[in-house]
Amino acid sequence: MTRALRIRGLLALAAVALSLFVALTVPVHLGLDLRGGTQIVLETRPTATADADSEATDRTLEVLRGRIDALGVAEPTLARSGDNRIIVELPGVQDPATAADVLGRTAQLTFHQVLGAADADDKGKPLPKRDRRQILPDESGRLLRLEAATMTGKDVEEAAARFEQQSGAGWQVTVGFQGSGDDGWARLTGQAACHPAGDPSRRVAIVLDDKIISSPQVDPSVGCGSGIGGGSTQITGSFSADEAKELALLINGGALPVPVETVEQRTVGPTLGAQAITASAWAAAVGTALTALFITAVYRLMGALATVALACYGLISYAVLAALGATLTLPGLAGFVLAIGMAVDANVLVFERAREEYASRNRTSPRSALAAGFRGAFSAIADSNITTLIAAGLLFFLASGPVRGFGVTLGIGVLVSMFSALVITRALADHAASRPWLRRRPRLTGIAHPGTVRDRLTRTAPQLMRHPRRWLAASAAALVLAGSGIVVRGLDFGVEFTGGRLIEYTTATPVDPDRARSALADAGFPRAVVQSSGDHRLTVRTDQLTNAQAATVTETIGTLTDDADTLRDEAIGPSLGKELRQGALIALAVALGAQLLYLAARFRWLFGTSAVAALAHDVVILTGVFAWLGKPVDGVFLAALLTVIGYSVNDSVVVFDRIRDLSRRDREAPFAAVADRALVQTLPRTINTGMGAAFILTALAVLGGDSLTDFALALLIGVAVGTYSSMFTATPLAIELHKRT
Numbered sequence: 001m002t003r004a005l006r007i008r009g010l011l012a013l014a015a016v017a018l019s020l021f022v023a024l025t026v027p028v029h030l031g032l033d034l035r036g037g038t039q040i041v042l043e044t045r046p047t048a049t050a051d052a053d054s055e056a057t058d059r060t061l062e063v064l065r066g067r068i069d070a071l072g073v074a075e076p077t078l079a080r081s082g083d084n085r086i087i088v089e090l091p092g093v094q095d096p097a098t099a100a101d102v103l104g105r106t107a108q109l110t111f112h113q114v115l116g117a118a119d120a121d122d123k124g125k126p127l128p129k130r131d132r133r134q135i136l137p138d139e140s141g142r143l144l145r146l147e148a149a150t151m152t153g154k155d156v157e158e159a160a161a162r163f164e165q166q167s168g169a170g171w172q173v174t175v176g177f178q179g180s181g182d183d184g185w186a187r188l189t190g191q192a193a194c195h196p197a198g199d200p201s202r203r204v205a206i207v208l209d210d211k212i213i214s215s216p217q218v219d220p221s222v223g224c225g226s227g228i229g230g231g232s233t234q235i236t237g238s239f240s241a242d243e244a245k246e247l248a249l250l251i252n253g254g255a256l257p258v259p260v261e262t263v264e265q266r267t268v269g270p271t272l273g274a275q276a277i278t279a280s281a282w283a284a285a286v287g288t289a290l291t292a293l294f295i296t297a298v299y300r301l302m303g304a305l306a307t308v309a310l311a312c313y314g315l316i317s318y319a320v321l322a323a324l325g326a327t328l329t330l331p332g333l334a335g336f337v338l339a340i341g342m343a344v345d346a347n348v349l350v351f352e353r354a355r356e357e358y359a360s361r362n363r364t365s366p367r368s369a370l371a372a373g374f375r376g377a378f379s380a381i382a383d384s385n386i387t388t389l390i391a392a393g394l395l396f397f398l399a400s401g402p403v404r405g406f407g408v409t410l411g412i413g414v415l416v417s418m419f420s421a422l423v424i425t426r427a428l429a430d431h432a433a434s435r436p437w438l439r440r441r442p443r444l445t446g447i448a449h450p451g452t453v454r455d456r457l458t459r460t461a462p463q464l465m466r467h468p469r470r471w472l473a474a475s476a477a478a479l480v481l482a483g484s485g486i487v488v489r490g491l492d493f494g495v496e497f498t499g500g501r502l503i504e505y506t507t508a509t510p511v512d513p514d515r516a517r518s519a520l521a522d523a524g525f526p527r528a529v530v531q532s533s534g535d536h537r538l539t540v541r542t543d544q545l546t547n548a549q550a551a552t553v554t555e556t557i558g559t560l561t562d563d564a565d566t567l568r569d570e571a572i573g574p575s576l577g578k579e580l581r582q583g584a585l586i587a588l589a590v591a592l593g594a595q596l597l598y599l600a601a602r603f604r605w606l607f608g609t610s611a612v613a614a615l616a617h618d619v620v621i622l623t624g625v626f627a628w629l630g631k632p633v634d635g636v637f638l639a640a641l642l643t644v645i646g647y648s649v650n651d652s653v654v655v656f657d658r659i660r661d662l663s664r665r666d667r668e669a670p671f672a673a674v675a676d677r678a679l680v681q682t683l684p685r686t687i688n689t690g691m692g693a694a695f696i697l698t699a700l701a702v703l704g705g706d707s708l709t710d711f712a713l714a715l716l717i718g719v720a721v722g723t724y725s726s727m728f729t730a731t732p733l734a735i736e737l738h739k740r741t
Contacts, residue, residue: 008427015419016312019319028322031091031329032077033271038096039533040088040103041081041264054083058573059257061086064103067253080573081502086260087572089268091327096265106209106259107250109153111184112146113191114203114215136207138215139237146205150188152255155181159251161244164234171244173235175251182231190227192218206235213237213247268539269513269532283703287696294695295344298688299351300446301438302370305428306347313343313420320412343413344692345384345650345685346421349377352685354447355454366445367433373447374426380657381421383602384650385414390598391591391646398587410646453684465676468732475729479617482624489627494527494634499573500543503553508563510535515560523556525549527632538564541572588642595649603656606737611652614730618648618721625717636711644718647693651686651726656734658682671738675731683727690723 031037042064044057057080064086068076077089093099118135134146157178163171177185188204195201197220205215214235222228239247270277292310296303321328354373358366392414395407432438433445442448449455465471513530516538520528529541540553550569558564592612599608622644626633658678666674697719701712 005427005430008423009431012312012424012427015316015424019312019316022319022323023315026319026322028318029091029325029327031327032089032268033329034277035091036267036269036531037089037091038093038099039264039266039268040090040096040100040262042086042088042103042260043263044084044086045259045261047258054080056258057084057086060260061573063254063256064088064260067102067249079499081570082572085263085570087502091329100262100265102246102249104260104262105250106256107153107253108209108255109156109251110149110207111151111155111188112149112205112207113188114200114205115145115147117200118143118145134207134210136205136210136212138205138212144200144203144205144212144215146207149207151181151184153251155179155184156251157181159248161239161241161248163241171239171241172237173239173244173248173251174232175235176232178231182229185231185233186227186229188227189218189222190225193222193227194224208247208250266533271529271531280700280704280708283700283708284696286703287699290695290699291344291692294692295347295688298446298451299347301432301444302351302429302446305432306344306351306425309347309420309425309428310343312424313416316419317412317416320416321409324408324412326408343417343420345689346377346381346417347425348685348688348692349380349654350374350421350425351447352451352454352682352688353377355450355684356681358447359450365433365439366442366447367430367439369447370426370429370433370445374422376661378422379661380654381418383599383657384653385418387595387598387649387653388414388646390594391649394591394594395587395642398590410642451684453687457680457683462680463676464679464727465672465732465735468672468735471728471732472736475617475725479620482621482628485624485627486620489630491623491627491633492630494632494637495529495541495543495572495574496635497574497633498544499571500541501545501550501569502539502541502572503550503569504537504539504567505554505557505564506567507536507538507557507561509561511538511557511560511564513538516540516557519556519560520553523552525553525556528553537567544571588645599653599656603660606734606741607656607659610730610734610737611649611656613733614652614725615645615648617725617729618644618718621721622714622718626714631710631713637714640711640714640718643715644722647719648722648725651722652730654685655679655682655726655731659734672735675735679727679731686723686727690719693719 042060044060061078061080065076065078068078068088068090076091077087079087081087088103090096090099112134115133133148135143136146138144155177157176159173159175161171162174192202192204197217203215203217205212207213214237216236218228235247292307295306299306350370350373352373353376354366354369357372357376358369389411392407392411396411438444511532513532516530517528520526520530520540525542527543531539531541533539538557540557542553545553554564554566592615596608596612599611619641622641623633626637631637655678658681659675662674662678662681663669663671694716697712697716700708701716704712
């Protein structure tokens with residue numbers, strides 16, 4: 001056994017053992033759709049300077065979304081209800097009271113010059129009209145008279161909680177200023193420094209929601225009028241770790257434009273019933289089993305070992321999600337299961353490359369062919385995964401809400417799949433290939449023969465790129481046909497984008513949410529979301545309804561119980577708000593640009609341009625097909641679309657990597673001929689990877705129930721279109737661009 005094999009084996013065992021420990025000891029958080037969670041209803045209040053109108057409520061909602069992201073709550077749901085209410089649903093929150101307190105804080109941060117101490121009876125005296133000075137107690141309870149605020153939270157760029165051990169100050173919050181805030185802080189501290197040490201007027205007060213949180217003396221070393229520069233300061237005040245982190249969170253999140261009040265806080269049941277969850281679990285099990293059988297049938301022993309590695313991939317991915325405290329929702333679970341099927345791709349790349357090496361280079365043993373296969377496939381695996389990681393990272397840093405959560409899941413899946421293929425699969429394959437009994441029976445390995453697809457391609461020798469413009473014409477026709485669906489039929493945006501209606505009932509007897517969902521589907525409302533709250537409350541959330549349709553919903557609920565009274569009936573705003581949608585689009589555009597730059601650096605500009613053009617082709621076709629079918633474009637569709645984008649780029653990178661490899665071997669060959677050979681040589685990998693994904697997606701579409709049908713359908717269409725475009729859109733486009741450059 002070689003040293004490298006021992007190291008890979010030990011790494012694989014350590015990763016699996018640690019993941020098994022984490023999976024057994026750390027529970028994963030389940031989302032509202034699987035387990036339920038906390039629902040908080042906030043109501044905006046008017047002030048003397050701002051009305052609590054619809055616009056103010058929308059701005060408040062976006063500030064709250066930033067605070068929730070900072071709290072670390074994955075997959076939250078925020079929606080406006082009426083003109084001045086906001087419904088917040090938080091899955092996996094351990095302390096809902098603390099969350100409600102953080103969300104409800106106005107967080108108006110101001111900086112004041114202290115004018116001096118105030119007498120006890122001054123606090124009750126009314127200040128002169130239009131006098132914006134304040135009298136507030138400091139940290140020790142002593143009353144201070146404050147000048148009007150000279151700086152606000154808008155002057156702050158960022159705040160961070162830090163533990164200062166050397167000076168003994170403990171937890172404090174470091175505040176960095178931006179714009180005019182730097183000069184403002186120097187001016188404020190310079191004015192305070194003009195007073196003698198010990199004088200209350202030498203202090204600067206930092207106020208949060210009309211409460212002094214810190215009022216430090218300006219250091220004696222600071223001269224009058226010079227002030228403290230550097231663009232930052234520290235807020236101290238005997239904070240605990242939680243208090244310092246909460247203060248930094250509130251400062252970073254910004255102030256609410258109007259105050260909010262928590263009018264309701266309760267626990268709600270899952271939006272999906274036990275039947276849907278059971279059906280999805282069965283679909284996942286059947287799909288995974290079919291994929292495992294397929295890969296084993298094609299690659300024999302190596303396929304069986306790859307199946308073991310994929311099981312390890314699933315275990316490690318689950319353990320990482322649990323360790324990070326991520327929240328698992330049903331679409332996320334489906335995407336996680338799909339990733340297991342798509343993780344086959346790296347193994348297929350290696351095994352197909354090993355088959356080529358065994359046949360074309362007269363390898364004497366499957367083990368040497370495997371080693372060459374891993375070496376040859378490494379660049380394609382690395383490039384395809386790095387492009388996906390770039391997209392995942394930018395989605396995480398630039399987007400928010402469900403798009404940001406998708407970036408986390410995607411990044412984890414990519415990293416773990418690379419480890420699974422390059423470490424676990426290789427350790428298992430090397431160990432098996434070195435066995436004497438297997439060396440005597442090389443065909444059992446699955447790589448000592450070309451395979452059905454490659455054998456047929458060798459006999460027929462097709463020239464797929466003989467007429468590249470015909471393929472481009474076919475792609476253009478498909479693009480126009482699908483795009484016309486968007487123009488003619490329009491897009492049926494789901495309740496996450498458009499808002500809808502929320503009706504809450506009190507029932508005389510408990511109503512099973514599963515029965516309510518089935519009854520509403522039969523009544524013509526298949527997309528209704530039903531939640532229970534306690535034994536006698538039921539909430540129905542739908543798209544926009546007419547009054548007649550709302551009456552039908554009420555009648556349907558009434559048939560399930562002796563008495564159902566409408567507690568509230570309100571219009572709700574979109575949970576995927578305008579700023580979240582804009583952030584997602586910006587993140588996606590930047591991610592595509594970054595992928596283009598990476599592909600241009602690793603390959604050539606024409607390859608990067610062709611890959612991104614094929615990706616845009618896939619997005620338009622998938623969206624257009626959903627428009628023609630009248631399917632909803634909602635948050636689940638958005639997750640499917642992002643998955644398809646990653647799949648499409650991976651496919652194109654594999655073909656371009658082979659073109660680069662063949663071009664280096666034969667620099668005199670025409671580019672079109674090289675591209676044609678590369679396409680034919682990678683075709684077995686493309687077909688086998690697509691089949692592996694198709695098995696699990698078909699199982700999700702057929703067995704997953706209504707909750708997963710549209711998700712699986714979008715991915716099935718996306719995989720088919722992505723497979724086609726990588727071969728017959730990106731490659732012929734690269735050929736045409738090469739002719740012109």
